Amino acid sequence: MTVFARCKCFLKTNIFVKEINQHVKYTSDAQFVLEYSSVIQSAGLSVDETLKQVKEEVARRKNVFSDNKKRSEEIKIKYKRLHPEIFKLQENYFHEKFLEITKLVSNSSPDQLALQLEGNKQKRYYSFPVFSNKFCDLLLEELKNFENADVPKGRPNSMNKHGVLLDELGFNEEFLNAFRTEYLQPIAVKLFPEYVLDGLDTHKAFVVKYKIGEDVDLGWHHDNAEVNLMVTLNIALNEGFDEGSLYIGPMAGEGKGVAGSESTVEEYSHKKGWGLLHRGLQMHGAMPIEYGERYNMIIWARSSSVRNLNCPMCMKKPDLEPVDVGWGEGFTMCTS
Numbered sequence: 372m373t374v375f376a377r378c379k380c381f382l383k384t385n386i387f388v389k390e391i392n393q394h395v396k397y398t399s400d401a402q403f404v405l406e407y408s409s410v411i412q413s414a415g416l417s418v419d420e421t422l423k424q425v426k427e428e429v430a431r432r433k434n435v436f437s438d439n440k441k442r443s444e445e446i447k448i449k450y451k452r453l454h455p456e457i458f459k460l461q462e463n464y465f466h467e468k469f470l471e472i473t474k475l476v477s478n479s480s481p482d483q484l485a486l487q488l489e490g491n492k493q494k495r496y497y498s499f500p501v502f503s504n505k506f507c508d509l510l511l512e513e514l515k516n517f518e519n520a521d522v523p524k525g526r527p528n529s530m531n532k533h534g535v536l537l538d539e540l541g542f543n544e545e546f547l548n549a550f551r552t553e554y555l556q557p558i559a560v561k562l563f564p565e566y567v568l569d570g571l572d573t574h575k576a577f578v579v580k581y582k583i584g585e586d587v588d589l590g591w592h593h594d595n596a597e598v599n600l601m602v603t604l605n606i607a608l609n610e611g612f613d614e615g616s617l618y619i620g621p622m623a624g625e626g627k628g629v630a631g632s633e634s635t636v637e638e639y640s641h642k643k644g645w646g647l648l649h650r651g652l653q654m655h656g657a658m659p660i661e662y663g664e665r666y667n668m669i670i671w672a673r674s675s676s677v678r679n680l681n682c683p684m685c686m687k688k689p690d691l692e693p694v695d696v697g698w699g700e701g702f703t704m705c706t707s
Contacts, residue, residue: 372705372706373703373704373705373706374693374694374703374704374705374706375573375675375693375694375697375698375699375701375702375703376689376691376692376693376694376699376700376702376703376704377691377692377694377699377700377702378682378684378685378689378690378691378700378702379690379691379692380682380684380685380687380689380690381432381684381700382429382432382433383396383397383398383429384396384684384685385684385685386425386428386429388421388424388425390414390416390421391407391410391411391414391416391421393410395407395425397425397426397429400422403422403425404418404422407421435525436694436695436696436697436699437695437696438525439525439536439538439539439696439697440696440697441523442522442523442524442525442539443538443539443541445522445523446522446523446539446540446541447541449520449521449522450517450520450522450540451520452513452541453512453513453516454509454510454512454513457506457509457510457513457546458541458542458545458546459545459546460545460546460547460549460550463503464502464503464506465501465502465503465506466500466501466502466503466644467503468499468500469499469500469501469502469554471487472484472487472488472499472558473554473557473558475487476557476558476561477557479561481561481562481563484558484561484562485497485562487499490647490648491619491637494619494637495562495563495649495650496619496647496648496649496650497562497647497648497649498639498645498646498647498648499645499646499648500642500644500645500646501604501606501644501645501646502606502608502644503644504643504644506644507608507609507643507644510608510668511608511609511666513540514535514578514608514666517535517540518535524536524539525539527577527578527579527669533579533580533581533582534577534578534579534580534666535577535578535580536576536577537576537577537578537668538575538576542576543576547574547576547670550670551571551574551670551672552570552571555571555604555670555672556570556571556672558648559571559602559648559672562648569674569675569676570674571602571672571673571674572673572674572675572676572701573672573673573675573698573701574670574671574672574673575670575671575673575698575701576668576669576670576671577668577669578608578666578667578668578669579666579667579669580664580665580666581612581657581660581664581665581666582660582663582664582665583660583661583662602650602671602672602673602674603648603649603650603669603670603671603672604646604647604648604669604670604672605617605646605647605649605667605668605669606644606645606646606647606667606668606669606670607641607642607643607644607645607646607665607666607667608643608644608666608667608668609643609664609665609666610643611663611664612660612662612663612664612665613660613661613662613663614658614659614660614661614662616638616639616640616641616657616658617638617639617640617641617647617656617657617658618636618637618638618639618656618657618658619636619637619638619639619649619654620635620636620637620654638658641665641667673698673701674701675701675702675703678700678701678702679691679702679703679704682702689702691704693706
């Protein structure tokens, strides 16, 4: 029997501490103090308080999937949708250029398709319009309505404290599943045929929010996505903000990153309705927003056949354990 799973490193590595702008690991109090006390104290922080924060994140991760299911069930009962029609994917939600791109996929070469996209062809990340302005406006109204609703809400990930988990809100069943399989997967397969094994069978999708006084930027990192297949799609949902551009660098393990040569880092400015498609291990971050609010939809599309070979977080063959609910971290394993 095949079940979804997570790598055991999920409970002890890649825990982001914003105050020191660093991902840390935790296996014991003694290990953590020995390894990180110097950098924590240099930042003028309390080691005990930082350790407490890290242990709270570990505790959150232990029950993250069951807690996600509980919140989803409560939201389904209590939350009144503002625009119920947008929870089912429809073709008229897309930008007309995106529909043209999808029609090219089946009868064009990877190079021909890439010519229709903006971005950096050499570094193999691409930008193109995805959603219409009208759909972005409706989705943003729904998100703000949800923010103000008296229902439980999960946080997007360990780096973003403000935003919405789209599966909890109810977008998976009739929207995101179809978007991943019918639209995103064919584009990824065409652009990166040498890396695709059995396609994209799961995803994690969320909206992140940046605002002065809340999250204003995002540290240098790579995503919890595949090592080779470009599976992160970042779609801007609004305008009316200043700065907040992405900065994009080499693949993890290549070059010096954001502190290295300027030639290794490029800037990408968000445009409403446009998406940036990049590999999971493409290093990137977000500059601080200086005015307004910025909302971005992020989709980590995952291929279990790729993930099962190498965990993108510990960079080793995954040490798997089954999860009771949901897709876990996108790994699969066989149980008796």
